[in-house]
Structures are given as C-alpha cells and as structure tokens.
Amino acid sequence: MRSDPRALGDLTRAVPEIVLERLGRVTSRVQEESPLPADVLESDEEYRVVLDAPGATASDVQVQVVDGELEVRIDRFRPFNEGFEMVFPGRGLELDGSVSLPSNAIRPDSASATLTDYGTLVVTIPKTETNDAANDTAAV
Template structure:
C-alpha cells in the first residue's frame, strides 16, 4: 500500500511541478529599466543561467532576452518536483524618442544572477534600429 501512495504522490508532484514550470515560462522575466545621461541599463533576473544560455537582441526600441537554462543531472537524486522553467523570455521597451546605438551595447551576466544590458545613447543621426548583443560571462564562468 505504501508503494501505491508513493507512486500517486510522485505523479501529483510531477504534474504540479510541470504546471509551475510552464507558468514560470509564460511570465516575462522581471526587469528594471534605468537611464543615465549617456545610456539605458536594463537589469533582468537571470537565475541559474550561464552566458552561453542567453540570447539578447535589440529591435524597434525593445530589448529582447531569451534564457534557455539546462538542468545538470544529480547522480544521487531523483527529480521529484520539476518546478523551474527552462525557457524564459523577457523584454523591455525604451521610452518614446530614445536615440540609442545598439552596436555599442553590452550584455553582462553578473554573479548575483542578473543580466545587465547597457545600450549607449546616440544622437538621432547615428541611431540604429536593431542588433544582436553578445552576452559576456560573469567572472565565475571565466
């Protein structure tokens, strides 16, 4: 009887975990958008990500981020509750009229699990529409 209870419990936890992971994947990554005299800085939560897991692009005044996280197998453990989303998206749109130079943009994954995307400001004559932005690894990945 105990085996049946464990089996039912595992099935319930597995289903609940998958639902939670899908819910997390549908919500956008939390982001703060900051502005200085010379740049915009978008700070995205990027928990559990490595720089190779991240794609960043800029298009139509919007910063798009995609995290494709991977779980490392744990030899001593069995997955009971797969609740963390693996494919996470985020975006933020710059204010109307913002003139930026995406070719000078940087994306840096910090040790605290945040992704900092910095896009320098430009005058209207040198502003660009779109660009992919390479993600630099944090110090612990180097």
C-alpha cells in the same frame, strides 16, 4: 475479491510523487509563459536593463535589439545529478522577455551585456546624443 494491501500502500506512496511532479511541471510552464521581469534604469548617457537569470550561463543567454525593442532569451539546462531523482521540476528552462526603448534615442550597436556570478543579467544601451545635448555641450 480482495485487494492486495501492498498495492494500496504503493498507490499511497505514488500519488504524492505524481502530484509533486505535475505541480512542478505546471510551475515550470507558468514561469516559461510569463514574460521575464525587468528593471529599466535611465541616466543622461544610457539605459540599463536588469533581469534575473539564475542558473544561466553566458552561453544560455541571447540578447538583441530590434527596432528599439530589447529582446532577451534564456535557455537554461538542468544538470544531471548522479544519485538524485528529480522530484519537483519547478524551474522554467526557456525564459523570454522584452523591453521597449525609444528606437530613435539608443545606439544598439554599442550595447553590452554582463551576466554576474549571482545570475543577474545587466544590459547597457548607450543613448544617442540629441541636438540639444550637443548644443549644451558645445556651449560649455
């Protein structure tokens, strides 16, 4: 029994497409399962947490502070591109991250978050004034 050479040609074209798609899905999954990396900066007045959120819009981002833990969730969406086929779905769509901050030293009710046009999320959380800081200020 002979095999159809066209079927073999179709198979050799299909295998790389299947491998790329599966590899893309694995890459996407790894990104989704890994915690969102963050830089934490501290000044005398506030903490600033910087996270990368490329492709996200403000409505994709959820930020909350619970017991000193800054929690960030990003639910990105892939827009449909007419005339194009998804070959490598490598970007994670559901990203999570958290940063521990001293709960007794922050004012989460005064926190703010900004998403830049370049996809950088900057969360600013003011510090509470300590008695030492208040005394230093009063003594000046």
